[in-house]
Amino acid sequence: MKDYIVRATAANSQIRAFAITSKNIVETAREKHNTSPVATAALGRLLTAGAMMGAMMKGEKDILTLQIKCSGPIGGLTVTADAHARVKGFVDHPDVMLPPNAKGKLDVGGAIDLGVLSVIKDLGMKEPYVGQTELKTGEIADDLTYYFANSEQVPSSVGLGVLMEKDNTVKQAGGFIIQLLPFADEAVIDKLEKKLTSMDSVTSYLDRGFTPEQLLQELLGEFGLEILDQMDTEFICNCSKERVEKAIVSIGRKDLNEMVQEGKPIEVKCHFCNTAYEFTVEDLKKIIRRSK
Numbered sequence: 151m152k153d154y155i156v157r158a159t160a161a162n163s164q165i166r167a168f169a170i171t172s173k174n175i176v177e178t179a180r181e182k183h184n185t186s187p188v189a190t191a192a193l194g195r196l197l198t199a200g201a202m203m204g205a206m207m208k209g210e211k212d213i214l215t216l217q218i219k220c221s222g223p224i225g226g227l228t229v230t231a232d233a234h235a236r237v238k239g240f241v242d243h244p245d246v247m248l249p250p251n252a253k254g255k256l257d258v259g260g261a262i263d264l265g266v267l268s269v270i271k272d273l274g275m276k277e278p279y280v281g282q283t284e285l286k287t288g289e290i291a292d293d294l295t296y297y298f299a300n301s302e303q304v305p306s307s308v309g310l311g312v313l314m315e316k317d318n319t320v321k322q323a324g325g326f327i328i329q330l331l332p333f334a335d336e337a338v339i340d341k342l343e344k345k346l347t348s349m350d351s352v353t354s355y356l357d358r359g360f361t362p363e364q365l366l367q368e369l370l371g372e373f374g375l376e377i378l379d380q381m382d383t384e385f386i387c388n389c390s391k392e393r394v395e396k397a398i399v400s401i402g403r404k405d406l407n408e409m410v411q412e413g414k415p416i417e418v419k420c421h422f423c424n425t426a427y428e429f430t431v432e433d434l435k436k437i438i439r440r441s442k
Contacts, residue, residue, distance in 0.1 A: 167329070176194035192224055195290040291310040325352055
């Protein structure tokens, strides 16, 4: 089944909601980066959130980046998404291994620990918008809930989950973002808060095979849920040899000349998808000539 996002409203448009199934995105990331189970879960959650937040953007060329810099052994995570919910990402230390947490689950909070979450929106202006919050739990969904409330002043609830098979492939992945709009009635707010506190974990619904529509029906069915539309989402990296060449130019002529003198080809890997690009000595000479 293809990954997709549904957008919806409820309570006469006082609530807006997004839900996603992202199993293929997360499995693609796992394969490309050869991530450990806890790294797969951490990156998978951020990719899942990134896809939904990308779908929130208005401009065709808008780009969203979610970046976590942290003190935990995973080191950090970076995810970017566009307005078409095309997403890509990587972790600094993909092979991090930790024992399960107290609940017997993958210890994403322990892998991330304390740090800073940055949300960078490139909306085609001179400067991108940057919102930052301290990580409160390292569980990503909680930290994004805190980010929305503090940086964007939008009361939100974020749920994210990744389930692994015994062979460490991805069994299920998905999540939701529910947001209250400024004119929401107190009665709606109270009722929604009670509903959210009584919910099971996202992974429990994913484990039962819930679709994004069923997830939102479970959460918001009693509020008069109205599904607006559906959009496909996938892991896509737009790297190319030409783009990598631009990065090589930034190394500087001195270092490039040293590489040429060594007389060996170099290999450069894309951070986001691990694709390797080889540049021969002749390629390097051409780059030096073009950079004059």
